[in-house]
Amino acid sequence: MRHVLTLIAAASVLSACASTGERTGAGPTTPPETGVAFALEPARFEDIPDWTRVDLAPALTAFRRACEGRRLRDPTASLPGGGRYGGTVAEWQPACNAARDVAPGGERAFFEANFVANLVRGPGEARITAYYEPVIEARRSPDATYSAPLVRKPGDMVTVDVAAFAEAYDNEALRGAPRALTGQLRGNDVRPYPKREEFNPAPDQAFAWANPVDVYNLQIQGSGRLAFPDGGQSRAAFAAQNGYRWRSALGALRDSGQLQGGATWQNFRAWSDQNGAAATRDALNADPSYVFFQEEPIDDLSAGPRGAAGVLLTPMGSIAVDPAYHPYGAVVFVDAEYDGQPFRHLFVAQDTGGAIRRGPQRGDVFFGAGPEAGRAAERMNSPARWWTLTPRGAPIS
Numbered sequence: 001m002r003h004v005l006t007l008i009a010a011a012s013v014l015s016a017c018a019s020t021g022e023r024t025g026a027g028p029t030t031p032p033e034t035g036v037a038f039a040l041e042p043a044r045f046e047d048i049p050d051w052t053r054v055d056l057a058p059a060l061t062a063f064r065r066a067c068e069g070r071r072l073r074d075p076t077a078s079l080p081g082g083g084r085y086g087g088t089v090a091e092w093q094p095a096c097n098a099a100r101d102v103a104p105g106g107e108r109a110f111f112e113a114n115f116v117a118n119l120v121r122g123p124g125e126a127r128i129t130a131y132y133e134p135v136i137e138a139r140r141s142p143d144a145t146y147s148a149p150l151v152r153k154p155g156d157m158v159t160v161d162v163a164a165f166a167e168a169y170d171n172e173a174l175r176g177a178p179r180a181l182t183g184q185l186r187g188n189d190v191r192p193y194p195k196r197e198e199f200n201p202a203p204d205q206a207f208a209w210a211n212p213v214d215v216y217n218l219q220i221q222g223s224g225r226l227a228f229p230d231g232g233q234s235r236a237a238f239a240a241q242n243g244y245r246w247r248s249a250l251g252a253l254r255d256s257g258q259l260q261g262g263a264t265w266q267n268f269r270a271w272s273d274q275n276g277a278a279a280t281r282d283a284l285n286a287d288p289s290y291v292f293f294q295e296e297p298i299d300d301l302s303a304g305p306r307g308a309a310g311v312l313l314t315p316m317g318s319i320a321v322d323p324a325y326h327p328y329g330a331v332v333f334v335d336a337e338y339d340g341q342p343f344r345h346l347f348v349a350q351d352t353g354g355a356i357r358r359g360p361q362r363g364d365v366f367f368g369a370g371p372e373a374g375r376a377a378e379r380m381n382s383p384a385r386w387w388t389l390t391p392r393g394a395p396i397s
Helices: 002-010 057-069 089-099 107-114 162-169 212-221 249-255 265-275 277-284 371-378
Strands: 039-043 115-121 127-133 135-139 148-151 157-161 180-186 189-192 206-210 224-227 233-241 291-296 318-320 331-338 341-351 362-369 381-383 385-391
Touching: 039 385, 057 089, 057 107, 057 341, 089 107, 089 385, 107 115, 115 331, 127 212, 127 371, 135 212, 148 212, 148 291, 157 162, 162 180, 206 212, 206 291, 212 224, 212 265, 212 277, 212 291, 249 265, 249 277, 265 277, 331 362, 331 381, 341 362, 362 371
Parallel strands: 127 362, 135 224, 318 341
Antiparallel strands: 039 115, 115 385, 127 381, 135 206, 148 206, 157 180, 180 189, 224 233, 233 291, 318 362, 331 341, 331 385
């Protein structure tokens, strides 16, 4: 028990994706709610801004993928991921069945016929950011340019299922801890895994090599596509994380006065090119978090990587949420602002991340793959209001 509590105090784990945090821009002035308990308040679809005008097709695609992802799950089980509402898999099945036959243009009628709307209230940060899947140039062996490894999950890494210990010990302190922790088995003790500056992977642990800035971007985003000189592509998918809380290396460099013009990837790349590999490595060591990958084929170029829910992400249809409040598969509507214009979309909760576990109105939208999606995601940072759609007849708590 002492070793488990020591690990809890030492580290918290990131999940499949992580918000970049390197974003600029201001959104609406909606203040975050403070001192408000989590609650779902009954609402009407006409209460949702622009409900009759928004494009619901990406959300329907994401919803179908969510249904397929839990097809073999026990019908009496709750939706995966946790959350404080959502009901059972069986209570979502009628909507899943109906979703199969929705023709283009029928998305709004489908959601209105199968769901009821609820306004989300609760503590924490009411904010929307975005993430994407980078496409980076990679090589199978290192050289002066492609010098940073993409490392497989180490064989000595272990995971502590804190939720299981919480039930076994009937311990409230453990119930309030992260559900799982990553560590290293040293003799009979579980200790935190080495932080970035302490970790020195062997060459045979890497399956590809890329520019250090690109690799760090992949670690922040949680996954990415690798483009090789022969024209082939594969995916570097999230495999594990060393357990340390993410700290922005770009932000640390900016705060030290070395990064002029703001903590953007463009500025960081220019700084790295000017100062060299050793200085870049030292700058990255300001972030103790380190992400490990596994290489996977890309079967569907239109879809993103698998999120924490285990299903392929849908551009502008998937969102990362705090699973302490929303289950994976929840259908949420977000009212925010982007580039001075309303940003109103329906999403399906299919991912999470360390920077997202901050309350029921904190989310990270998946914008898609490639540099254009990356530039767009970097500008997304806005206060937001949330609604969630729950199946008709299902309890909301």
